[in-house]
Amino acid sequence: GENVEQHPSTLSVQEGDSAVIKCTYSDSASNYFPWYKQELGKGPQLIIDIRSNVGEKKDQRIAVTLNKTAKHFSLHITETQPEDSAVYFCAASMGGGSNYKLTFGKGTLLTVNP
Amino acid sequence: EAGVTQFPSHSVIEKGQTVTLRCDPISGHDNLYWYRRVMGKEIKFLLHFVKESKQDESGMPNNRFLAERTGGTYSTLKVQPAELEDSGVYFCASSQRTNSPLHFGNGTRLTVT
Numbered sequence: 037g038e039n040v041e042q043h044p045s046t047l048s049v050q051e052g053d054s055a056v057i058k059c060t061y062s063d064s065a066s067n068y069f070p071w072y073k074q075e076l077g078k079g080p081q082l083i084i085d086i087r088s089n090v091g092e093k094k095d096q097r098i099a100v101t102l103n104k105t106a107k108h109f110s111l112h113i114t115e116t117q118p119e120d121s122a123v124y125f126c127a128a129s130m131g132g133g134s135n136y137k138l139t140f141g142k143g144t145l146l147t148v149n150p
Numbered sequence: 151e152a153g154v155t156q157f158p159s160h161s162v163i164e165k166g167q168t169v170t171l172r173c174d175p176i177s178g179h180d181n182l183y184w185y186r187r188v189m190g191k192e193i194k195f196l197l198h199f200v201k202e203s204k205q206d207e208s209g210m211p212n213n214r215f216l217a218e219r220t221g222g223t224y225s226t227l228k229v230q231p232a233e234l235e236d237s238g239v240y241f242c243a244s245s246q247r248t249n250s251p252l253h254f255g256n257g258t259r260l261t262v263t
Contacts, residue, residue, distance in 0.1 A: 079243075079256045080241070081254070082252070125193065131249070136183050136206075136243075137198070138185075138252070142192050
């Protein structure tokens with residue numbers, strides 16, 4: 037089955053700096069890659085997703101890039117703010133009618149220091 | 151629009167006891183999913199309902215776990231009898247269609263002592 041590796045497990049940055057989280061996946065059939073943000077005491081919230089027919093997607097300060105050949109995708113957060121502090125999860129699935137069967141990475145605890 | 155709600159938020163039970171978790175999906179979402187995260191591990195898929203029918207229960211760990219969705223509205227996940235390794239956070243999610251993004255609830259933290 038699919039395996040998703042996520043790095044780093046913890047990341048500490050200064051407010052205003054950029055943060056990058058990287059994930060690799062094993063199954064070349066995967067074609068849907070969402071990123072979730074989980075704040076303390078809450079469930080994972082979708083922040084951005086990308087499908088395999090797109091190499092990059094951007095939403096304000098957040099961007100995701102996908103390299104299908106290398107089977108890795110990354111989350112980029114620019115101009116970080118303290119409220120960006122949370123655990124971030126990457127995930128992969130076969131997409132189509134199987135978006136729901138997500139394989140998650142282990143998560144990255146991002147701390148943005150004011 | 152109300153999000154996915156889960157009850158209880160926390161549950162502490164002894165090994166061998168029974169616990170029932172409840173999930174109310176977003177109104178109008180026919181698709182409902184259960185995921186869980188055990189300590190130090192990834193969030194893992196358990197099963198998927200479309201309305202009241204189980205479409206995929208390939209992630210259910212064993213027959214001590216029983217999920218139901220009578221009437222296609224809320225769902226329950228029963229663990230009977232609970233074991234120590236069942237401790238973790240159980241998440242419910244819902245979506246309009248199977249290819250729509252998932253909306254997660256805040257989870258139920260289950261501790262089995």
